Structure formats: structure tokens, C-alpha cells
Amino acid sequence: MFIISSAEQKLISVGIDIGTTTTQLVLSRLTVRNSAPASVIPHMEISEREVLYRSNIHFTPIDDHLLIDADEIAKILEEEYRQAGMNPWDVETGAVIITGETAKKENAANILEAVSEYAGDFVVATAGVNLESILAGRGSGASAYSEEHHKAFANIDIGGGTANIGVFNGGRVIDAACINVGGHLVELEKGGDTVTYIAEPAQRVLNDLGIELMIGDKATQKQLIRIAERMAELCVESIVNRHPGELLDELLMTPALKDDYEVYQVVISGGVADYVYSDYEPVALSTMTQYGDIGPVLGWAIRKKFAEAGVTLAKPLETIRATVIGAGIHSMNISGSTIHVNEQTLPLKNVQVLSPFPKDEMPRDIDVIAEMVSDTVDRIHSEDPDKILGIALEGPAEVTYNCIRDLAEGLYKGMRNYLRYRGVLIVIVGADCGKALGQCLDIVSDHHIELVCVDQIDVDEGDYIDIGSPIMGGRVVPVVVKTLVFEKGNK
Amino acid sequence: MANYQNDMERMIVESVLAELRKSGAAPAAYGNTTAGSVIEDGVINLPDVDHPTLTNAKNYAAVEAMKQVTTARIGLGRCGTRQRTDTWLRFQADHAAAMDAVFLDVSDDFLKKNNLETITTRATTKDDFLREPNWGTQLSEEGVKKLHEICKQDTQIHEQRFHSTITKVQVQIIISDGLSSRAIEANIPEILPPLVQGLEAAGVTVGTPVFVKNGRVRVMDQVGMELGCDVVLNLIGERPGLGTASSMSAYLIYRPTKDTVEADRTLISNIYAGGTPPVEAGAQLVDLIQDILKYQCTGVKLNEATK
Incomplete structure (x- = not known):
């Protein structure tokens, strides 16, 4: 059917982000409108993106660091929909992002089942490090900055398990990569110094530094700072020097960034970002491990290492919610009319x-x-x-x-x-x-x-x-582009 | 031979010399055009204004991005208080092209090649056409006669092809030069095949497209009333601008009458290579015409009906 009119259509979109550390949900309203003059063939675009509801940030229910408790996820979603005062069947589009360490095949199937009830007809359940990088960069504002300034902006979304890098220029994604570093790869007693978990990528960082630390050991302030600084250096290295050294090469989950463009500024999002853009200093061990991980000190290290490299950090519009907001409001494209x-x-x-x-x-x-x-x-x-x-x-x-x-x-x-x-x-x-x-x-x-x-x-x-x-009366179709990479398969 | 600083300077000198030669006043010693000249075989290569030529842009990528979304002459730099010579020359050239589009006729060769019969209006010359807007909206007596002849042939062709009798076709396509003959020559060969074949594939009967010389938009009303067809589509050259001289519009009217007003028409404008490509517009019109036949109206009424 053919309609020439200035009518608009509103769609409710959901974004669900199930990461290594946290699980979140946002509900938003997208407005699709014809932006072309009346006598020209219509050009439909998403003219407004309004976040209606941001969920609490829940710890991801994950048992002995391997499997996600799908029933728990379903409970969280049910409660959040109730809080938002909305019904799952109101939702028309969106994306479920399964990220970081949780993106294992056995988890994906469980999660799909758990969320299917809470995500509408056209919601995709997907995991893919590059998609996550892109969505985080859209949610953090890096993409919009690049469009405004016509320069390349890199967004690094640093969460519990991974650092996802998305590079944008002119509002379009030009590159993406993912490093296996994050705030939750070393876990400690909350506010204490006893190590309770060391993930495999963190072990590599420890080996590289020559630090011997095992579960049950007491970590020193200096050790944690060195680990965080090394992780931060890897982030800087991936942006500044595109030919990765040995450790970075090991921890890259994707090919390194390409070397045919200059990065103008860097935006940091993700849970760690709140400590990048604050004046936090790791002076006391009790604050460094207040969440039972190395997130705060990693944030501080990122701030320090980028400053040392002379790279300007631009302020994100969203930090810990960048990915979920990206998934909720930036995952859908509109076809030509x-x-x-x-x-x-x-x-x-x-x-x-x-x-x-x-x-x-x-x-x-x-x-x-x-x-x-x-x-x-x-x-x-x-x-x-x-x-x-x-x-x-x-x-x-x-x-x-x-x-x-x-x-x-x-x-x-x-x-x-x-x-x-x-x-x-x-x-x-x-x-x-x-x-x-x-x-x-x-x-x-x-x-x-x-x-x-x-x-x-x-x-x-x-x-x-x-x-x-x-x-829009049959004029356009919504399209969600995704990349289904569950494991280190595309290197 | 003089040493020129750049191609532009050479082009200016050579253009002047060419004019002088025509009047026999050119100095003989300057009579040769050297290889690499911007004038070759009578074709003048125009200065490019599609890319920024600013020399001191703070953010060149930003200027480039802005130029990509407009045909306005921005980001071209200046020389003192005036535009640069090549910018100015291009401006003059584009203005000349716009003038040509208005004043030149669609060539006979073109009409022959595309099997287009010419129907005349009361405006027999370009001057009449431009000075008396109403004349271009009325067919000449001879034009009306010819239109009916062609239409009669169409019904016969239909009988031969489909072995069924029709008294009239559903859709008549007319092509009017309007204010740009260039728009017609540039777009018609690309828009007609998808349009006519698409309509026929959808089971819609289409009359042989005809060319209305010195025609305006409203001439379609008379065509519709004369033929009694359901839909008249008028593909007409738009008033040229400095951005492009080859943009075409498609006006549609459902069963026009004497009381037809502009709000009754449906329009798709901006059909040219840099706007909606003609081939895509043709495909688009196929769907639009089917909607018009279904809802039996055009213009504002169609917008309301399809809401």
C-alpha cells in the first residue's frame, strides 16, 4: 500500500542486557516519522527515542561462574515489567544482549527460553562481541559525538568480563574489537583483601606481571593497582598502537582494530566508567574492593593511563547502562521506503x-x-x-x-x-x-x-x-542487524 | 605561447580566443589548442564544485559531510570578497544549462528513438508557451484529433493481444516538456520501461505514451476528459534550478473534470539521478497507480483514504 502522509508511528522497544556481572532492562518509545517533504518519496526514520523506564541494576544470577539461572532471570524481568507498569505484549521490537562470559552456547539457549515470554514478537536474543561494542557506543553517545564532530570516536565499554571497543565516524561504526579484560575477572571479599576468584584472562595478566596470587591469598593494594594498570594499558594499547603486543594479542577476542584511521577522542562506558570520570583514588583497600572486585581501581587506572598517553576522554551520556540503552533504542533500523x-x-x-x-x-x-x-x-x-x-x-x-x-x-x-x-x-x-x-x-x-x-x-x-x-502502512520494514558470535570463532 | 598558471586560466583564454576566431579577429599565433586543454572536441569540462575547495578548513571532513547533503555551493572558498573564478564559471555554466533546459525543445531524434508521437497545445512556439501560461494547458484542435487516433489504435492493439474488447484504457501516460526539455530526455528512457511493464504485469491497461509539446501540468485534465480513462499520468519537466536542470515530476489525476483543482492531484517530484532515480520512481508509480484505481481518487482525497 502507498501512503503519502506525514503520519507517525510509535513503537515500544525493550533492551535487555545480561552481562557477566549485571542484568538490566530498559523500555523505550521509538517514533518513526516521514522526514521528507510531502511531494517527494517518503523517507522514514526514527525521529525520537525516549527512554520510558530504566530498571534497577541486578547482579546476574550465575552459578559457580558458568551457568546462568534462567528462572532467576525470568523473575527479574517479570518484576521489572511490573515496576514499569507495562506488559510484555506491548513490546514490538528491541534486543536481548547476552554478553561477556555469559555468552556461552549452553547459556544462550536457557536465556532464550527465559526471556521469550518477556520480549515481544520481534525481539532478538543475541550475543556477539562486535554487536555489543556497537550498541554500547550508540548508547554512550560516542556515535552521536562522531556525527557531530566528523571525527573518529572510540567507545570502550568496560564491564565485568570484557572491554568492548566500538569506533565511530560520522555516526557510522567503522571498527570494533573486544578485549578480555574487566572489573570482575578478579574477585575478592567485599571490602577485604582475600581473593575469591581469578578468571582465566586475569591469570594471564598475573603471569605477565609475574604476580603469584591464588584463590584464598591476601592481595596487597599494590598488586591490585598493578593488575588494574596492566589491564588499562591494554585498553590504551589497543587504541593507540594497533599492532598488539603478546599479552594484548592473547586477550583480544576479535581481530585488533584496523590501523587506517586516527582516533580523535575516547569515551568510556560500562560499570567501570563511573570511576573513570570521578576523582576516585585507590588509597584504601576497603574502597578498592567495595564491590568484591577490582572495578573501582580499574576505572582509576583507565583515567590515569589514557592521560599519560595524551588521549582525551570525552564524557559519556550513559555509563553502566550504555549497552542496554543501545540495545533498547538503537538496535532497530528502518528500511528505505x-x-x-x-x-x-x-x-x-x-x-x-x-x-x-x-x-x-x-x-x-x-x-x-x-x-x-x-x-x-x-x-x-x-x-x-x-x-x-x-x-x-x-x-x-x-x-x-x-x-x-x-x-x-x-x-x-x-x-x-x-x-x-x-x-x-x-x-x-x-x-x-x-x-x-x-x-x-x-x-x-x-x-x-x-x-x-x-x-x-x-x-x-x-x-x-x-x-x-x-x-507505516506497509511503506517500510524494521530490520535488526545482529552478529551471532557466541565464542572466539571469528578471530 | 603564453604560460598559464592553471587550467582555469587557459580555459578562459581559449574560450575568448574561440569567440574571437568566430568573428575572424583571433591572432593567428594563438590559434592552436594544446593537448590536455579543458576544451576538447567542443566539450567544455566544467570546474568541479561537488568537493570542498576551501584551503583553510578547520575540519575538512565536516565540510565534506555537509556538501554531501546539499547541492548548495558551500565550502568552495573565496578570493578576497568575491567567489573564486572556477566557482563563478561553474555558476554561469549551470545557469546557462538551466536556461537551455527551458528554451530548447525536446529533440526530434529523441522522440523518434522512444516512439513518442507529438501532440500539440495551443502554444505553438516557446515564446507563446512562456508568455501565455494558459495556452500550454489546452490541446490544439489537431492535438485532440491525434490523441483520439492514438487511443483508438490502443484499443485495437489490446484486442489483438488479449482477445478482449475494451472501449478505453485505464491509464494514459503523457509526457510534457514543461519547463525542462532536458528532464524529459534524461529520465523518460529510464522511467517508461518499469512503469509500463509493471502496470501491464499488474493487469492494468495502459495507453501508448504520447509527448505533449509545450505542455503544462493542467493539460492532463483535458486529456483525461477527452479519453475518459481512469488515470492520467503527466511526466513533466520541472522548473530547472542551479542544482539540477534535469529534474522531473509525475502528476496523477483520477477522472479529471472541469472542476478539478490542484488539491485533486497526486505528485511525486524530484525524479532524477540525484533524487529518486527514474527507474525506482517508475516502479513506485506502479504501486501508486494501483492504489489510485483501488480508492478511485487522487490528491488530498487519496491521502485521507489511505490513512
């Missing part, structure tokens, strides 16, 4: 994105296009026939009718084997030609296939996307 979809096909979840074409070299020839598509699609399809696949491409070689028509023929031809098995053809095109391409695909397939052709969404090979049911 010229799309071609069979409505009954949607929503579609966990569509794996494939990019069969080389960057900047879009072929024109039908058979070349078909071959590239079938090579990629048939390979993935034979590995796992149950996967829903989507083809992502920048656009036709030229935005002309002939090119688009040939592209449609090539795509259809290349997808024929796959379509015989699963009747939905999903195409995500960057250029503003989703409708023309969709229409051509409809014609070349003789109207025999279900078709979802959306434009103006940025996706990459390896991304998974969820495509929601059309909103």
Missing part, C-alpha cells in the same frame, strides 16, 4: 546475509551474476539446508532499467536451486532501487516466488538479520 515485500512472508528471523559480489565490481552479465550467486548460496545451503539465506548487494552496476532487469534475472537464476527448497527470495540492496529490483524479480520469476526486497540497509557478509512486519 521503496521496498517490495510479500507481507505474509514477514516477519523473518535469523536470515543469514551472503554477499556474493566483489566490492565496487558489480558484474553486469546475467550469467556471471547467476554463477556468483549460485556458487555462494549452494555452498552454504548444502552445509545447512535449514538456514534462511538473504543476498546483500550494493546495487546494480548502474541504476538503470537494463542493469536492474539483468540483475533480477541473474539473481533469480542463481537462486533457483535454493528456491526449489525454500520459496522465499530475500534481497537486501544498498542503493535506492528496492522497488524496481523487486518488481523485476517478480516479473522474471513469473510471480511464483515469495519476495522480500528491501533497500538502504547496511549489512555485511556474516551478519544475521531479522526483518519485521511492515510498519
